[in-house]
Amino acid sequence: MSTLPSYPFETDHCLHPPPAAAVARLGGAPVLVRATFGAPAWLITGYDDARFVLSSPLFGRDRNRVGVAVDAVAGVVPMDFSEGTFLSADPPDHTRLRRFVYRTFTPRRVEDLRPVTQKIADRLVDAMLDTGPPADLVRGFGLDLPGEVIGDLLGVPAEDRPRFVVWLEALVGGSGGTVEESIALTLELNAYLSGLAARRVAEPTDDLIGALVRERVEGDRLAADEVDGLLRALLGAGHETTAAQIPNFVFLLLRGGDYARLVAEPALIPRAVEELLRYVPLIAQGSLTRFVLEDVEVGGVLLRRGDQVLVDIGAANRDAAAFPDAESLDVARETNPHIAFGHGLHRCVGAALARMELQVALEALTTRLPALRLAVPPDEIPFAPTRFIRRPDHLPVTW
Template identity: 65%
Template sequence: MPPALPSFPFLTDHALHPSPQLTEARTGHAPVRVQPPYGAPAWLVTRYEDARFVLSSPLFGRDHERAGIPADRISRVTPLEVTSETFASQDPPDHTRLRRFVFRTFTPSRVEALRPSTRRIADRLVDDMIEQGPPLDLFERFGLALPVQVICDLLGVPRSDRALFTSWSDELLDSTGSTEQAAASVVEMNAYLAEQAAQRRRHPTDDLIGALVRARIEGDHLTDDEVKNLLRILLGAGHETTASQIPNFVFLLLSGDGYARLAAEPDLIGTAVEELLRYVPLLTQGSLTRFVLTDIEIGGVLLRAGDQVLVELAAANRDAAAFDDPESMDLARKDNPHIAFGHGLHRCVGAALARMEMQVALATLTSRLPGLRLAQPADQIQWHFDRFVRRPKELLVTW
């Protein structure tokens, strides 16, 4: 009887560093066989160049039907694939068509236009923090509140409905929940977004939902189903991961001299965010599953057509073959081609939004609260771990 495969993801007691098992796998160079909690075994890729290759090569697909893999056999770490039935689970040409609409409507200029309003939101949140006084939970009062308000402003979601998005996103991304709960959240969210799209067709608006509904490329347009699926991706990218990374970044900066340095050198905010993205794993479980479409060798291992691959972004971003002194955090690092948001066709469409929010968050906190510090010993902070994100359960701060 063959030995049992190692369980994946490799969780660690150290809050914001990759598991030693990932380092061991990367230094071994070759992909390793692992067993996620759901679906079939998969190959785990950990080296930087291998990761970029798998994420960008047409020899690896995202469409499980094209690869001949039943839905219940998809290797995954959550009860449901968070992006099932969306363009993130499609290959060209369907993926190419939908991505054109995203790039045409969710443009860098649209994101950059949100920066002033994002600053105002961040300033209001800090005003509220100062009014309440310390100690308080930075995750709840700032880290969670900022991205929820920004993504809802972008989409045009009424303020009265914003709590719905928080609960849906939490249930979809919480791998400890049941498949039934996740499925129910998908149904509720789909119904809501479909209705929002239908309203924009009747009464056009200038928000992102309205822009997606109105978009026309060579006479083609998006269906309401396509609009709602694109919006689900943006909601997922624009809420839970960003909300988790803001307190993660602040914790790490406050644990050393990084926070004081950014308060004194605000011009470093841009490069600091990129380094924090490289250094702090965005996800606990790597990338979305890829399906091998033809036999191919990686690192001396033959992957067969029909095999599945998970790319561990956190390990790739600590690869000494790609980064000088990768285990050290250098807030002024210039050459930083990290792949925290993925790579290739399926690179996160919300990357520009998340990057802008994180820049504004750190700039606002360090300028308004330069004396911010932890309100409890770092080793007493309790951490929330699931198979998608990691963050402090609460991050008590004072100033």
């Protein structure tokens, strides 16, 4: 086992899949790796194999079905934040719990949120213009936009918003502290959400937390710990992707010159969002761990029941067999069946919300700040490539 390659692989830049992932993908078969934490796992890097693993009932998310201890789960961080949520469940529990979340993020409901999201984005840009350049696009816009949207959805009281923002920043790996400190802040957030849910029992509200609590109190279909787990999963679905990808996207657009193209051709923004989702690997290598439920062959390799599997979505989205000129960022790409939001039963329920927020963010910036540019050279932007969620610590911009 000591000869197994260590995972995650080293990378030249955290917004690009590491060269070793491309080498593994060219090999056309799963590779057994030693993850930073837990037991060894099979790494999937090819597009077709990734789609198969993510959608096949032969792979599950519930470690208990194959007797894997929590401290043996392969991963790149010391704590699986999905543990205890519907994200770590399999049908029928996953199906039952997911439907409560999906009601919030249907495409129609998300479109109803677009005008409110646009107002928030415009207000944030107004604040940047009032203060004047330079500005930090991470804390002045990227974190605030999805944070305010999800805070409104959940019904977080105004007086708690400053603390809520700090917790959300920890959730996307940006608290500025150690991994252990980020975990501690995330646990504080979980406890806070549990407290809000408990208060909703005696003080009903019309927000999302209130709606879930009503399902528990009136419908008797959700247990208290299930409500807590759903709220934790909702934060991931409704905040993490957008909060990290806004600065990631803007950085790449400004560095490569495509920002000016979107200013001149705003109709390209929806396509650009899809291409950036494909091109930028949000997760720092390796999606949520899957467990092999029955012996199955993948890419010519026999995986045994109880084996663990990590799917490198960033590498799969750069597979030339699925995407012509896969290593190039093409904001006008027409056909784009990327799997940035996953695939199959566990595809991100917040995909529609993330898409809408990312579109609104780029529309607001390119319309209101057409001369936006990096305030420092690209190689001076501080990134943290070892975090689970990838994004710059700061993104200094001017105009």
